[in-house]
Amino acid sequence: MSELVTSMEESGSAAFGTTPYDYEISLPCDKDYVKMLLAQVLPPLYSLVLVIGLLGNAVVVWVLTGCRRLRVMTDIYLLNLAISDLLFLFTLPFWIYHVAWHDWVFGDAMCKLLSGLYDIALYGEIFFIILLTVDRYLAIVHAVFALRARTVTFGIVSSVVTWGLAVLAALPEFVFRESPDGLVCNPQYPEEGEESWKRFHVLRMNILSLALPLLVMAVCYSGIIKTLLRCPSKKKDKAIRVIFVIMVAYFVFWTPYNVTLLLYTFQTTLVFDDSCVQNRRLDVALLVTEMVSYMHCCINPVIYAFVGEKFQKSLRRFFRRHVVAHLRRSIQSFPSEKLERASSVSPSTVELELSFVF
Numbered sequence: 001m002s003e004l005v006t007s008m009e010e011s012g013s014a015a016f017g018t019t020p021y022d023y024e025i026s027l028p029c030d031k032d033y034v035k036m037l038l039a040q041v042l043p044p045l046y047s048l049v050l051v052i053g054l055l056g057n058a059v060v061v062w063v064l065t066g067c068r069r070l071r072v073m074t075d076i077y078l079l080n081l082a083i084s085d086l087l088f089l090f091t092l093p094f095w096i097y098h099v100a101w102h103d104w105v106f107g108d109a110m111c112k113l114l115s116g117l118y119d120i121a122l123y124g125e126i127f128f129i130i131l132l133t134v135d136r137y138l139a140i141v142h143a144v145f146a147l148r149a150r151t152v153t154f155g156i157v158s159s160v161v162t163w164g165l166a167v168l169a170a171l172p173e174f175v176f177r178e179s180p181d182g183l184v185c186n187p188q189y190p191e192e193g194e195e196s197w198k199r200f201h202v203l204r205m206n207i208l209s210l211a212l213p214l215l216v217m218a219v220c221y222s223g224i225i226k227t228l229l230r231c232p233s234k235k236k237d238k239a240i241r242v243i244f245v246i247m248v249a250y251f252v253f254w255t256p257y258n259v260t261l262l263l264y265t266f267q268t269t270l271v272f273d274d275s276c277v278q279n280r281r282l283d284v285a286l287l288v289t290e291m292v293s294y295m296h297c298c299i300n301p302v303i304y305a306f307v308g309e310k311f312q313k314s315l316r317r318f319f320r321r322h323v324v325a326h327l328r329r330s331i332q333s334f335p336s337e338k339l340e341r342a343s344s345v346s347p348s349t350v351e352l353e354l355s356f357v358f
Contacts, residue, residue, distance in 0.1 A: 034280065034283045034284065034287065035102075037287065038099050038287065039099060039100055039102070041287075041291075042096070042099045042100075042291070043096050043099060043100040045291060046092055046095070046096050046099075046294060047096060049089075049092070049294055049295055049297065049298055050089055050092050050093065050096075052298045053085060053086075053089045053297040053298045054086070054089055056298055056300075056301030056302065057082045057085045057086050057089070057297070057300070057301055058086070059301060059315075060078070060079075060082040060300070060301050060304060060311075061079060061082050061083070061086070063311065063314045063315055064078060064079045064082070064314075065079065070152065071152070072150070072152070072155075073135060073150045073151065073152060073154065073155035074132065074135055076152065076155035076156060076159055077128050077131050077132045077135060077155065077159065078132070078304075080124070080128050080159050080162070080163075081125060081128045081129065081132070081246075081300060082300065082301075083124075084120075084121045084122075084124035084125040084128060084166075085121070085125065085297040085300060087117055087120065087121035087124070088118065088121035088122065088125070088297050089297055090117065091114045091117050091118045091121070092294075094106060094110070094114050095114075098185070102183075103182075103183055104179050104182060104183055104184055104185045105182070106179075106185075107179065107182075108178055108179045108180075111177050111178060111179040111185035112173070112174050112177045112178070113174075114185075115173040115174075115177040115185065116170050116171075116173045116174040116177070117170075118170075118173070119166075119169065119170030119173045120163075120166045120167055120169075120170045122170075122209065123165070123166040123169040123170060123208060123209070124162065124163060124166040125250075126208060126209050126212075126213055126250075127162045127165060127166055128159075128162060129213060129246060129247055129250055130212070130213055130216050131158065131159075131162060132243045132246065132247075133213075133216055133217060133220045133221075133243060133247055134216065134220060135150065135243075136220070136224065136240045136243045136244075137219075137220035137221075137223055137224055138150065140224050140227050140228070140240065141223045141224060141227050169204070169208055172187075172197075172201065172204075173187070176188055176189055176197070187201070198265060199265055199266070202261055202262055202265040202266075205258065205261070206258050206261075206262055209254060209258060210251075210254070210255060210258045210259075213247070213250070213251075214251070217247055221240075221244070224240055238309065241307055242303065242304065242307050242308045242311075245303050245307050246300060246303055249296065249299050249300070249303060250296065253292055253293050253295060253296035253299065254293045254296060256289040256292060256293070257286070257289035257290055257292065257293040260282065260285045260286055260289045261286065263282065264282045264285075264286060267279075267282065
């Protein structure tokens, strides 16, 4: 999961991570201060991310399945996007415990499973953001073809295929992740090709989670912009707004971590020196950028709430049907004397006020 903590483990500190690094030529680099910073900062921060992310994405799933009934292909992709965030959040408590206690007590099988699920969630989110972008491109640039192709059935089939591709992308985690000593959960690559596997892991992540979505975004939105300039439409502008903000938010939160990880892995072949000071700086950079990237799982529900007009309407309808109705039944069940003492509050008044708020 975290390359930063694994590098510290290889340097003499017990921790967890994805890519181990060796320091065979120089003396071990003392990184106890980074380890202490991790134990102090990450558990409370990731616990907050866990709570907010669970609540936000649970609301998204509830609204999409309960109010909108998944009648269009876009909603199917948005649902899978929320599921990928929830899958990522499912693994978070185990990593929180690992960072806080510097121990891996969950066994070798859970090490493989949680690491694999983490990567599946990451690549699943990337692939569904790509699908959403292509979906908007087809709907605006190739509207006639989109009427035939953008069906619920195709949305379900393409979602199943996408999850299969995410599993394939995460397959190395299931194969190489182990917990040999019960203290860490690290990849155990073959010794003869260990350095190549480390670099493959980082290149795979940067290609699939950075280069590929950037390419898709450039191609699709260049076509969308040309179409909108040729045939301006407020309706089409609104149609791409949410998906565009989702993709931009993904790049804002994940690009710094991907770039820093790339520099960390290839620092010896780039212009950077491999000194202990330089290594510590990259450790801190990885720490900060990783914290930022993990906050992304809380962002999509916020985007829907503030940018998505259809989602706002569905959310208001959900509150009217469930929250307001429940409050009205509760007020009607009050004893008559309590209603007299609180005569200024009536069911219609409460419903009116809540309807105004939501």
